[in-house]
Amino acid sequence: MAVKVLVPTPLQKLTQDQATLECEGNSIAELIESLEHSFPGIKARLCDEQGQLRRFINFYVNSEDIRFLEGQNTPLTPGDEVSIVPAVAGG
């Protein structure tokens, strides 16, 4: 069983308009590589030149912000839900 990924609107052009995906990976970092393999170009949108997540993107694992977990090393298990959310919203 794979990990479910919720894709924000600005990335859906790269995912053939899919708002949800099934993907593999044992951590957020691995998931990003796996997404890049399926949808070339997506990593450059998510990460800067140093491979760090861009500061205006938030990742959540099962509704928890990965900054409260282990960041890009946060482990994933099959059935987890990963949500990619633009940081700029609300207020």
Add this chain to the structure above:
Amino acid sequence: MTQAATSPTHSAVHSAATFTGLKCKECGAEYEAKAIHVCELCFGPLEVAYDYDRLRQIVTRETIQAGPHSIWRYRPFLPVTSQNPIDVGTGMTPLVQANRLARQLGIKRLFIKNDAVNMPTLSFKDRVVSVALTRARELGFTTVSCASTGNLANSTAAIAAHAGLDCCVFIPSDLEAGKVMGTLIYGPTVMAVHGNYDQVNRLCSEVANSHGWGFVNINLRPYYSEGSKTLGFEVAEQLGWQLPDHIVAPLASGSLFTKIYKGFQEFVKVGLVDDKPVRFSGAQAEGCSPIAKAFKENQDFITPVKPNTIAKSIAIGNPADGVYAVDIARKTNGNIESVNDAEIVEAIKLLAETEGIFTETAGGTTIAVLKKLVEAGKINPEETTVVYITGNGLKTQEAVQGCIGEPFTIEPKLDAFERALERSRTLGRLEWQQVMV
């Protein structure tokens, strides 16, 4: 609820428009003025870009003064094309010279911008919502939505009702009763989410991925946030077309703070006021102070927190515009401070007892921070200081219950009154409730 148009008509180019499109605040990429809020390349926030040459040609103090007594007197500075924007009397709230509070604090020229009496729902959110829903209508949306700590839900529901738009709002399930009722009354769909505002906001962003609604603080956010500029414009106009020396405002997402700054800058750019340095100071509650922490620790990123404070309306643990707020406080030689819940309650009472203004917890936070800054010598007593009060105390009565005493209950007899009056003069107010005369 009627399903909104999933593909709104994006009519971006209008001859009446003074704005030219959207521009990424980070990388500068340009976009049409559609219902989008983040850059596709770097996810940076999109901001409305204006044609300032055109604004200089068409706007004068006189044209503004001849306009309506509402935020729409500044229409050329707002990202709408309608000749008939949604005008429910929002804006032009009092700028009150607060002499008694100033004396108590030990400063000389203090003004309160009182959005506790903004129309129609008694908070500054009516400004941003009036703009967002006008733009939503122009873009063809028939359903509007928002993630809210309460005030925004009140405002979106009320103004959507006025405009005949369907409305679905998302709020944390533990909000104050007044804020929940003040939304339900207008008849929207209300989703009370088990979780804090940041969780509500994330859920709402996920809903926005698949529902073609106009989310005022998500896909309409570039337009929505521009409404806060009117808090800058009005203060400048009400001070006699000049800028203050120092402003103090509450910080939740940081958007309001950055837009007051932008408002002042635009008035300077168009020649409506003289340029001068204005210090920007921000207020947070200790139980949710990620922006104050970044400011103090001199960081250029915000570490999110899980909020725990009575100041629910500003309890955003993951503030979208936090880094920009820090930047403005730094470059204007301002400060960002935080205060605890007890100080917030005391400050609500202080403002009420000195100026007759009953504000909610966000206002209490701002007044408490003002007091702290004065005591620390961080506000020059000679400065013209403007404090932004953004919400009404009747909506957060829970915060002061048990802290303001009870009325005397008396028989309808003169001697009962005289005895009660005597006691009122000898007892502390909090002891009143224990007295039956």
